[in-house]
Amino acid sequence: MTSHALVLASRWANPANRRREGLRAAHAQDADTLIDLLHTYMRLKSSRAGRISDKTLSDYAESVRRFLEFCGPPESPARALNQLSAEDFEVWLLNLQAAGLRENSVKRHLYGVRNLMKALVWAGVLKTDPSAGVRPPSDPTPAHAKKRALTLDDYAALLQLPLQRWAEQPARAWRDRALLELGGSGGCGPPSW
Numbered sequence: 001m002t003s004h005a006l007v008l009a010s011r012w013a014n015p016a017n018r019r020r021e022g023l024r025a026a027h028a029q030d031a032d033t034l035i036d037l038l039h040t041y042m043r044l045k046s047s048r049a050g051r052i053s054d055k056t057l058s059d060y061a062e063s064v065r066r067f068l069e070f071c072g073p074p075e076s077p078a079r080a081l082n083q084l085s086a087e088d089f090e091v092w093l094l095n096l097q098a099a100g101l102r103e104n105s106v107k108r109h110l111y112g113v114r115n116l117m118k119a120l121v122w123a124g125v126l127k128t129d130p131s132a133g134v135r136p137p138s139d140p141t142p143a144h145a146k147k148r149a150l151t152l153d154d155y156a157a158l159l160q161l162p163l164q165r166w167a168e169q170p171a172r173a174w175r176d177r178a179l180l181e182l183g184g185s186g187g188c189g190p191p192s193w
Contacts, residue, residue, distance in 0.1 A: 012040045022123030026081040029074035034116060035061045041119035063112025067092060089134040107136035155184055
């Protein structure tokens, strides 16, 4: 049986059972069951059509666990999963930032928990996704400041590659080199070129 068939044969395959199990897991804040629901939802309903990396699934599981900790202990949560508001998610994001997480990590945690909320809607536990309107924090560092320019030596070596690769086809080699030079002079290479 393939892993996809196993997912379809799981406790989440039947809508009535999915709702019952989802309600129980949400009420008890059962992290393992909620993560199983999330993973099943992502494999079946995500835009990637089941091509979800193990790293993404692991990261999102961590996000769910962090969010459940934020909600409070299962026996007396400060925030019940079926009564969340957008403000609860905004406060959680602020807490993550205050704990020193960078914007991209905070964004990833939001996406993980947002997918859990979508899974709870799919299971019939929630009518709507309370996190839908919550915006992740923006990174104050401009994108161009994060990218390191090529060194002059790296750029010179890059320009030699077409001549080495296409030694038997000089026209092709010079065409590719010209493309690299245009790219380099357009901002891909060191500023001095």
